[in-house]
Amino acid sequence: MTSREALVGNESPWRTKPSGDSCLVVEIPLVARGAASRWSAAAAAALREARIPGVTDIVSAMTTVGIHYRPESIQCLATIRETPYEAAARQVMTVLQGFRTGDSVSTRLIEIPVCYGGEHGPDLESVAEACGLPSRALIDLHAGADVEVQMIGFAPGHPYIGTFDERLAPPRRAQPRTAVPIGSIGLANRQSVIYPFILPGGWNLIGRTPLMLFDLARDPVCLLEAGDRIRFVPISAGEFEAMGRK
Amino acid sequence: MTIEVLKPGALSTFQDLGRFGYQHRGIPVSGVMDERSHRLACVLVGNAASQATLEVTLLGPTLKFEAPAVVAVCGADLGATLGGKALPLGAPLAVAAGDVLSFGKRASGLRAYIAVAGGFALQPVMGSTSTYVRGGFGGAQGRALQKGDRIALGDVPARTSSLDASGFVFPEEVQRPPGVPLRIVPGREWEAFDPRAHLAMTEQTFRVSPRSDRMGYRLECEPLRLLQSLELQSEAVSFGTIQVPPDGLPIVLMADRQTTGGYPRIANVATVDHPSLAQLMAGEQLRFEWISLDEAQQLAVAQGEIFRTMEAGHGVH
Numbered sequence: 206m207t208s209r210e211a212l213v214g215n216e217s218p219w220r221t222k223p224s225g226d227s228c229l230v231v232e233i234p235l236v237a238r239g240a241a242s243r244w245s246a247a248a249a250a251a252l253r254e255a256r257i258p259g260v261t262d263i264v265s266a267m268t269t270v271g272i273h274y275r276p277e278s279i280q281c282l283a284t285i286r287e288t289p290y291e292a293a294a295r296q297v298m299t300v301l302q303g304f305r306t307g308d309s310v311s312t313r314l315i316e317i318p319v320c321y322g323g324e325h326g327p328d329l330e331s332v333a334e335a336c337g338l339p340s341r342a343l344i345d346l347h348a349g350a351d352v353e354v355q356m357i358g359f360a361p362g363h364p365y366i367g368t369f370d371e372r373l374a375p376p377r378r379a380q381p382r383t384a385v386p387i388g389s390i391g392l393a394n395r396q397s398v399i400y401p402f403i404l405p406g407g408w409n410l411i412g413r414t415p416l417m418l419f420d421l422a423r424d425p426v427c428l429l430e431a432g433d434r435i436r437f438v439p440i441s442a443g444e445f446e447a448m449g450r451k
Numbered sequence: 452m453t454i455e456v457l458k459p460g461a462l463s464t465f466q467d468l469g470r471f472g473y474q475h476r477g478i479p480v481s482g483v484m485d486e487r488s489h490r491l492a493c494v495l496v497g498n499a500a501s502q503a504t505l506e507v508t509l510l511g512p513t514l515k516f517e518a519p520a521v522v523a524v525c526g527a528d529l530g531a532t533l534g535g536k537a538l539p540l541g542a543p544l545a546v547a548a549g550d551v552l553s554f555g556k557r558a559s560g561l562r563a564y565i566a567v568a569g570g571f572a573l574q575p576v577m578g579s580t581s582t583y584v585r586g587g588f589g590g591a592q593g594r595a596l597q598k599g600d601r602i603a604l605g606d607v608p609a610r611t612s613s614l615d616a617s618g619f620v621f622p623e624e625v626q627r628p629p630g631v632p633l634r635i636v637p638g639r640e641w642e643a644f645d646p647r648a649h650l651a652m653t654e655q656t657f658r659v660s661p662r663s664d665r666m667g668y669r670l671e672c673e674p675l676r677l678l679q680s681l682e683l684q685s686e687a688v689s690f691g692t693i694q695v696p697p698d699g700l701p702i703v704l705m706a707d708r709q710t711t712g713g714y715p716r717i718a719n720v721a722t723v724d725h726p727s728l729a730q731l732m733a734g735e736q737l738r739f740e741w742i743s744l745d746e747a748q749q750l751a752v753a754q755g756e757i758f759r760t761m762e763a764g765h766g767v768h
Contacts, residue, residue: 224639225719226747228689249475262474264687266711271687273474276722276748277755289748357477358685358711361586365685401477402586421576421588427476 219248219301221294224271229293231270231301241268242355242367246432248304255300258282259293265431266356267365272297314434317399317414319348319390320445325413328378332392332409335375346370347392347411347437354433355396360404362419362427366435367396381407388414390437397437401427412437415448452518454567456600460512460554462665465503465571465590466706470579474687474710481581481589484562484665484706484729487626487754488526491619492566494761495523495543502570502605503580503590507563509732511554512596514565520546520604521568527560527730543568559629560730572603583707585666619761625723625754632740633724636747638693638716640681648675652718652739657701661733665707668728670737674699675717685713691720691728703728721747723754 391408582590
């Protein structure tokens with residue numbers, strides 16, 4: 206984490222904004238632009254640990270952290286002149302004042318086996334062409350990348366992973382599919398997603414993992430969380446079958 | 452101590468106050484669409500608000516009680532009957548073994564809430580018994596009721612109660628009568644919208660699209676335009692967030708909303724008006740009215756006070 210010192214000794218670089226009457230967002234400072242999602246994940250973890258009364262959910266995203274709260278529950282923390290929003294924002298800022306980006310970010314490295322191309326990655330060839338790369342080179346760039354889970358959203362356990370090499374920047378498909386198979390790996394705009402369920406989707410499908418991203422029988426139910434480091438590992442169709450889905 | 456489902460109704464799901472604390476894993480909150488009616492039903496039968504009610508939609512189910520129970524039905528008037536006789540809304544009623552609770556013709560509203568004293572015996576998933584149908588978890592087997600389902604009741608002894616809903620009147624500024632504009636506060640990207648869109652929010656009449664559900668209400672209207680196109684990073688969204696996709700037709704996010712969204716947000720429906728919105732059905736019209744964030748929060752605090760009073764007043768926590 207190279208940007209740690211940027212937060213020390215300065216006035217707070219964090220900004221809060223209301224988002225409706227029961228949510229506020231913290232905007233990540235414009236330092237180390239590429240690392241914003243890492244800051245967001247770490248700040249969210251620190252805020253979660255602080256257990257602010259009245260706060261129900263803390264959701265990190267690419268450049269912001271959303272803090273959901275109940276105004277009537279925050280109210281008891283408010284001084285006489287504060288609105289619930291101001292009281293919630295003050296509590297949040299107090300936590301972030303003592304925050305260091307390296308403090309609580311996940312440092313797990315998770316390997317994700319992927320069968321690239323073929324029936325599991327029907328868009329591999331066309332995407333490689335769009336990127337001006339041989340398929341093999343695209344796979345090498347994707348599997349060789351040092352990337353991380355930037356946020357979880359859209360569906361339970363659905364990760365946004367990045368940031369990939371600038372050559373891996375195909376646009377999304379003009380025509381989204383109505384049903385993308387579970388475990389499919391999508392690629393667009395230097396990011397990848399993995400579909401935890403059968404879902405509609407407009408991402409280019411380059412491969413598929415046999416891992417279950419969401420499993421109710423597991424605790425936690427989601428394989429990945431924001432901040433996880435990710436490495437994609439190519440496997441053959443035979444290995445994919447052998448690792449079998451339930 | 453079970454209820455047999457003779458007819459499932461159009462969409463009957465168990466819901467509690469919601470599955471909080473898991474949105475960072477992408478798990479939607481779900482929970483009741485109309486929190487006021489749910490809480491009232493719970494109080495009337497002596498349950499905690501954290502217990503589930505059965506949220507029934509438009510065409511209610513037919514339920515046979517195999518043991519005596521105390522029930523309350525609140526929210527929409529969907530023509531509830533007990534043993535063939537009209538069942539008064541908002542009052543606890545003793546049900547005898549063998550009695551059948553059914554629904555007929557809708558008179559008003561869209562969603563009714565059935566509470567049974569002692570609660571339903573449901574297995575919480577991630578701390579909540581709310582049903583999330585898209586994900587297939589929560590409630591009873593992660594789905595809406597089906598014919599032949601048998602729902603076990605909790606083993607808390609049923610106690611009769613003389614309470615009725617008339618004891619809990621929400622002040623009119625909290626619960627406004629049907630047809631009055633819903634209150635909104637400016638959304639995160641409010642400034643990015645064309646001033647004509649700001650005006651249009653309060654000057655035009657919106658209609659609830661048939662493509663509306665527990666996840667979101669799509670509204671039909673003159674399209675709302677941005678000043679210029681906007682590329683946004685996805686971030687947290689809430690119940691009541693009004694997002695505007697490129698076609699300009701707004702979507703109000705509801706109980707089963709996704710956890711994050713990337714469309715510009717022109718406004719948020721104030722918390723105190725979520726129940727009114729949740730009771731609107733496809734084809735019905737609505738209007739909006741701007742209020743300040745302070746006002747919206749004061750109203751939410753006032754509503755919270757009433758919840759606390761009505762729940763504490765009866766030894767329920």
